[in-house]
Amino acid sequence: MSYNDKILARYDASMDDEFEREMLYRSIAISYTWAIWLLYIAFAVLAWVLPGVYAILVILPIAALIIAMATGDSWLRKRAPYPRLNGYSKLEQCLMVLISLAVIAGVIWNLSSIMDRDFSIGGAIGALAGIAASAFILKYLTTHQRRKDRERLDAQLDED
């Protein structure tokens, strides 16, 4: 039994019937979304309050979040296609971009005293381009990924 299976078994065993279990998993989806928002805000705060070169350490919790999300995605994609990205309001999208900008600005502001000015500007432009590009292509990428996953999973099925 893998660690992921143990996690699921533990969650399943913590409830008595299927209704309670479904409510539990729904509450976890809510917790997950809130955790991501609060972590984004924490990244921005860390990027500004960590002094000097230590601001770059904000990468550590970001990497931890990315690894955790990748672990869940990997588990999911062995069983069901990648979820489509929709339902995010303009306000949520704007908040996400603003917080990302705050993280980048904080890191660059902290590093500006020890980094070459041109390097800082280059980094800022690169990060902004990355945010802008991801805002435009993320929906396309997730839709494409979902279609590819469905094709792959269908191909793995037994004879019809």
Next chain:
Amino acid sequence: MTTQSGGTNTVRKFRRWSELSQAELAERTGVSRQTIANIEKGNYSPSVYLALSICKVLDRTVEEVFGEEQD
């Protein structure tokens, strides 16, 4: 949505008797082929609504398809 093991069922048998592919049954019940495949394998217990929809398409009763006493 139920995710625990669904045990045995005769969806595959009755689907084949109806000369339907997994994809066709999936389309008629409004779900993905993965869902039908996992129901057939007993990896997933469908909701009452999906189970009824499957039984309607297969022209069988719920007892015949998902009942405890099966061939």
